[in-house]
Amino acid sequence: xxxxQAGQWPSAAPRPQIxxxxxxxxxxxxxxxxxxxxxLGGYLVxxxxxxxxxxxxxxxxxxxxxxxxxxxxxDMFTRTVKGLGLSIQVGLLASVSSGVIAVMLGxxxxxxxxxxxxxxxxxxxxLSVPHLVSLILLAFVMxxxxxxxxxxxxxxxxxxxxxxxxxxxxQLKSAxxxxxxxxxxxxxxxxxxxxxxxxxxxxLFVGVLLxxxxxxxxxxxxxxxxxxxxxHQPAIGIILSESMRYLSMGMWWLAxxxxxxxxxxxxxxxxxGERLRGLVDPRRSxx
Amino acid sequence: MRLEAKKLGYRYANDAWLFxxxxxxLQQGETVGLVGPSGRGKTTLARILAGYDxxxxxxxxxxxxxxxxxGYHPVQLVFQHPEEAVNPRWRIGRILNEGGQPxxxxxxxxxxxxxxxxxxxxxxxxxxxxxFCVARALGPQTRFLIxxxxxxxxxxxxxxxxxxSVLAIAKQRNLGLLVISHEPSLIRRLCDRVxxxxxxxx
Ligand SMILES: Nc1ncnc2c1ncn2[C@@H]1O[C@H](COP(=O)(O)OP(=O)(O)OP(=O)(O)O)[C@@H](O)[C@H]1O
Ligand SMILES: [Mg+2]
Numbered sequence: 001x002x003x004x005q006a007g008q009w010p011s012a013a014p015r016p017q018i019x020x021x022x023x024x025x026x027x028x029x030x031x032x033x034x035x036x037x038x039x040l041g042g043y044l045v046x047x048x049x050x051x052x053x054x055x056x057x058x059x060x061x062x063x064x065x066x067x068x069x070x071x072x073x074x075d076m077f078t079r080t081v082k083g084l085g086l087s088i089q090v091g092l093l094a095s096v097s098s099g100v101i102a103v104m105l106g107x108x109x110x111x112x113x114x115x116x117x118x119x120x121x122x123x124x125x126x127l128s129v130p131h132l133v134s135l136i137l138l139a140f141v142m143x144x145x146x147x148x149x150x151x152x153x154x155x156x157x158x159x160x161x162x163x164x165x166x167x168x169x170x171q172l173k174s175a176x177x178x179x180x181x182x183x184x185x186x187x188x189x190x191x192x193x194x195x196x197x198x199x200x201x202x203x204l205f206v207g208v209l210l211x212x213x214x215x216x217x218x219x220x221x222x223x224x225x226x227x228x229x230x231x232h233q234p235a236i237g238i239i240l241s242e243s244m245r246y247l248s249m250g251m252w253w254l255a256x257x258x259x260x261x262x263x264x265x266x267x268x269x270x271x272x273g274e275r276l277r278g279l280v281d282p283r284r285s286x287x
Numbered sequence: 288m289r290l291e292a293k294k295l296g297y298r299y300a301n302d303a304w305l306f307x308x309x310x311x312x313l314q315q316g317e318t319v320g321l322v323g324p325s326g327r328g329k330t331t332l333a334r335i336l337a338g339y340d341x342x343x344x345x346x347x348x349x350x351x352x353x354x355x356x357x358g359y360h361p362v363q364l365v366f367q368h369p370e371e372a373v374n375p376r377w378r379i380g381r382i383l384n385e386g387g388q389p390x391x392x393x394x395x396x397x398x399x400x401x402x403x404x405x406x407x408x409x410x411x412x413x414x415x416x417x418x419f420c421v422a423r424a425l426g427p428q429t430r431f432l433i434x435x436x437x438x439x440x441x442x443x444x445x446x447x448x449x450x451x452s453v454l455a456i457a458k459q460r461n462l463g464l465l466v467i468s469h470e471p472s473l474i475r476r477l478c479d480r481v482x483x484x485x486x487x488x489x
Contacts, residue, residue: 084356114430175371176366176371176372177371177372177373177374178374179339180372180385182383183337183339183359183360183361183363183364183384184359184385184386184387184423184426185357185358185359185360186385199376200375237422
């Protein structure tokens with residue numbers, strides 16, 4: 001196969017590019033597959049294994065119990081997979097909501113000078129408050145739980161994406177074909193939905209993907225301190241905070257595997273997002 | 288109908304004024320040429336007349352009324368470069384219909400091939416694409432057409448074809464045309480009268 005291709009491309013220049021492209025595609029497919037597997041895994045796990053089983057308490061990792069079991073005899077592999085599924089679920093809801101807010105405000109900014117002032121002010125105001133502070137406050141006000149976490153993350157994570165979208169919208173607004181559309185009698189809303197949104201979709205998709213890592217880590221963080229998902233759900237944050245008490249007893253596997261898997265998922269989203277951004281917008285990805 | 292520019296003045300940021308106290312009047316049904324050296328503000332003037340930019344001084348009036356801010360603009364402008372004037376993500380057919388259904392007679396006159404309607408803008412030559420921009424600008428509500436070096440990129444035969452059809456439509460609908468060009472022969476052939484940029488700007 002490679003010999004065949006070497007024959008097809010006698011000059012030296014195109015080959016590294018093809019190799020880089022192929023490597024990029026491989027990375028994209030692998031990370032996407034891993035993420036999808038983790039997500040679907042959360043639905044497919046055998047729920048019986050989540051139940052306590054006092055006969056099999058405190059097992060270290062083995063072939064039978066890949067990630068070991070905890071002090072109640074629950075299988076840590078199953079709990080981890082379920083937890084990752086929950087993390088991705090929360091990440092999905094929160095990131096997509098954030099993306100919707102970002103697009104709405106970005107488009108609103110195109111409607112007029114005053115609208116743009118308001119949007120820019122909102123972006124700056126939200127950016128000036130540290131995520132975790134406003135997130136904890138919001139989650140606390142919402143009374144914790146899945147809904148509180150999702151709303152909290154959605155409301156705190158839109159500004160940086162909104163800023164990118166707004167810049168893009170402003171550039172589009174001065175495009176000749178958009179100005180012509182207006183002289184053809186088309187309304188701002190019509191132009192926003194027909195001309196702008198399709199143009200923004202790739203950017204938006206990547207932006208939302210890159211929001212996942214933040215959303216997932218923040219969810220884990222506030223679940224860890226007890227303001228997030230309910231302790232009855234095997235969220236990674238809950239697993240980590242519960243296992244803290246047992247670490248000193250040498251049960252390292254309780255925190256190690258769930259934590260590692262969480263980092264792997266987060267890193268996968270990061271890599272996937274960056275690679276896709278490289279395809280969508282090579283200029284920005286090099287920054 | 289009468290398109291009138293009164294005491295127009297414009298400049299970009301703090302650059303020198305491109306023109307001040309600029310007066311121009313265009314009657315429905317007449318074809319007027321505008322010639323002048325490069326970089327003096329002809330395109331800028333065209334943008335103002337078609338409502339793309341607001342003049343810093345003076346007003347543009349249509350039958351004594353200010354130009355409408357919303358809705359279909361009765362003064363349409365065809366730009367020199369059609370590639371920038373179309374959304375690259377839209378098929379030609381959709382681009383053509385943006386201002387409403389175009390006149391089938393006009394499409395035929397302009398030499399527009401039905402097969403082109405299915406293509407993307409990148410799949411047409413500049414000259415072919417420009418025909419669509421012309422057709423789009425000649426919607427039923429257009430009263431004045433400003434052609435800013437509209438056919439510069441076309442060969443002589445296509446240029447003649449496009450102008451022939453635009454003049455036919457203009458005559459049929461009693462439109463006013465303002466032709467901006469660097470080609471004296473073209474202007475002489477098309478226009479009822481010619482305005483020298485230098486004679487209007489002091
Ligand atoms: N958006 C802009 N910002 C700043 N300066 C501009 C802008 N557009 C045009 N200019 C400047 O204004 C002047 C007039 O430009 P314009 O395009 O109106 O000239 P023109 O008469 O149409 O020239 P040509 O015959 O070459 O088309 C030029 O010096 C140009 O550099
Ligand atoms: Mg010009």
